[in-house]
Amino acid sequence: MGLALETPVYFALEISTPEGDLPVIDTDKPLVTRAQAGDLEAFEELVRQYRNDVFALAYHFVRNREEAWDLSQEVFIKAHQALGQFRGESSFKTWLMRITANRSKDYLKKRRLDTVAYDDALESHEVAAGMMGPRESLEAREMGEVILKAMNALPHKHRVAFTLREFEGLSYEEMARVMECSLGTVMSRLHHARRKLQDKLIRMGVVMGGKH
Amino acid sequence: MFRSHKKRKLETWFDQDCTSDTTIPAAFAGDAELESHFATLARTRRAVQTIAEREQIADAQFPAFMSGIREQLVQKQPRRLPGIWVMASVAAVLLLVTVSTLVVVMGRPADVRAEQPQIESYSTDIKGATVKTKTDKDNATVWVNVPSGDLW
Helix, strand or coil: CCCCCCCCCCCCCCCCCCCCCCCCCCCHHHHHHHHHCCCHHHHHHHHHHHHHHHHHHHHHHHCCHHHHHHHHHHHHHHHHHCHHHCCCCCCHHHHHHHHHHHHHHHHHHHHCCCCCCHHHHHHHHHHHHHHHCCCCCCCHHHHHHHHHHHHHCCCHHHHHHHHHHHHCCCCHHHHHHHHCCCHHHHHHHHHHHHHHHHHHHHHCCCCCCCCC | CHHHHHHHHHHHHHHHCCCCCCCCCCCCCCCHHHHHHHHHHHHHHHHHHHHCCCCCCCHHHHHHHHHHHHHHHHHHCCCCCCHHHHHHHHHHHHHHHHHHHHHHHHCCCCCCCCCCCCCCCCCCCCCCCEEEEEECCCCEEEEEECCCCCCC
8 A cells, every 4th residue: 555644643443243243153153054954963952052041031931930941942943943044143042032032922922821910910019018118118029029020011022121131131232133123122122111110110119200 | 302311321321331230420410310210220120130040941951851842843844755655656656657658659459359260060950951161360151052942
């Protein structure tokens, strides 16, 4: 390059990958390739590696080990059937979590899991709160149980967002890949989930707060 | 709307940059509503962390877990005929095609024909009658000559 400069110019080279476009972890790629070719042992190894990621997320939705077990198996069966469609645009783990989130919605509908009508939970808890006093701080665990019940009443997409962030600790970028949406949508859904949960906690007197 | 925007910014900071949930950044400090919102976010996260036990499938349970998956995968595999049945089917089709082709190519089969007739013996009770026979390819002919005037 024949560029003569009198004063030094410093370039900042920024490398960024498109949103949601991180490559497959190298250690997964050979296994995934073999599994796509029909190697069941390779697929079994992938199941072994990611079973707990899938199971933990499934459990967050169904809150029952047996149900989570069934749901997790369904996820891996679906994954095996759809292996040919996996192109490595996201990590295999992200892809599995996406399947888990999608399957959980269908699973909950199919099983007709009773979502605790929040108002019912509100009434039962108000009685307890009345006995304890609304201003008395609930033990964090009790508050957590209340949050779980409140989550049952959230729209699925908001519930997924809250679960991925607060229970699984995913970053916004990871959440965007799992939920197949933009970062803005991730933040919006998370915001709405928190707002709805907070509204309900305020109504219960669990937290103080005003209008949004 | 502005309030909502500020709350979203606070939540973004809370999710991405908050290392300690006890100190609100200066950009949001001094705003009672935002401070309240921050306190709720922090308390909610603490509450979730106390009940967010990460359920797992233990190593000892994995074989059973994988076995259930394998069973479903085998059941869902498309049916495939055993090799011998495929071969038998192909052979049957080939046979039919071959026979049909031969029939078409070689024309109708030859007519069924009896062997050339042969007259083994002949006799007559008519006195004076003579009998002649003639046999060709397909026919056997018998003449009986009766003396004139002897017909009834």
